[in-house]
């Protein structure tokens with residue numbers, strides 16, 4: 001199958017503005033967009049820059065806009081994109097080169113919500129027990145791979161760089177609803193911040209973009225409800 | 233431009249209709265305040281409102297208020313029943329059906345009062 005891969009290119013050291021470059025490639029329908037990128041880089045243009053690692057939707061390195069929508073290049077099949085595929089970097093971050101973006105601020109926000117278990121009790125002899133029902137409450141938000149597809153699809157984030165973004169809220173939700181964690185008060189205070197959950201306008205772009213199908217708006221809604229009901 | 237789904241369009245239209253309603257309210261405050269300067273100015277303003285452009289604008293205003301109200305209720309549903317987020321797209325189309333059911337008859341009545 002003949003395809004045209006149109007990639008937004010930009011080298012801040014050389015170029016004034018981003019521009020598009022097209023690669024004509026012969027691909028199998030069941031190949032993934034990442035395969036096409038690799039082919040273009042390895043056979044045609046060594047300067048083409050993008051991030052990838054696992055190639056199996058696990059590491060979260062290769063989130064980008066594929067035909068205008070955030071997705072992982074290693075999870076999208078060529079046959080689902082048509083013969084013309086446009087690749088652009090995620091919106092709202094500075095471009096390092098071509099499809100690679102500067103994600104420092106993203107991880108800073110992610111870390112700021114303390115995405116780790118906080119429990120002051122001395123660890124028991126065996127494990128900290130939890131029932132399947134208790135696990136159900138946060139199981140969905142454990143699936144996050146920190147690719148940034150959700151946060152960079154969010155109109156609030158594009159307009160307001162202080163917004164903590166869906167990914168960080170998902171990380172907070174994961175521990176807030178974990179029965180083994182006892183930092184509720186601290187976590188809720190963080191989520192009640194002006195730049196946090198209340199800036200979510202239920203746009204659902206994040207839900208559509210998440211390669212792990214996490215129900216992000218639901219998770220954000222649960223945090224909002226907890227903030228509301230726990231204050232009575 | 234990001235290729236978002238129904239949620240993104242609902243959001244943009246919500247903002248747009250909100251801004252339009254705000255603009256209308258500003259003008260409305262001005263025209264009511266004109267009463268303070270006596271009937272002359274106020275009547276002149278009312279006269280202006282009979283212009284077909286304003287009549288058409290009125291239909292637009294009704295559409296904006298109706299959309300804003302229905303979509304506002306849609307958002308409230310997500311706030312109170314978080315499980316409904318799974319059906320966000322269906323709920324959007326449901327709201328749009330409701331919009332048409334209310335808007336079309338009203339449009340029919342209002343358009344007959346516009347005389348060019």
Ligand code: FES
Pocket residue numbers: 051052053054055056057058059060061062072073074075
């Ligand atoms: S390369 Fe690891 S998620 Fe795509």
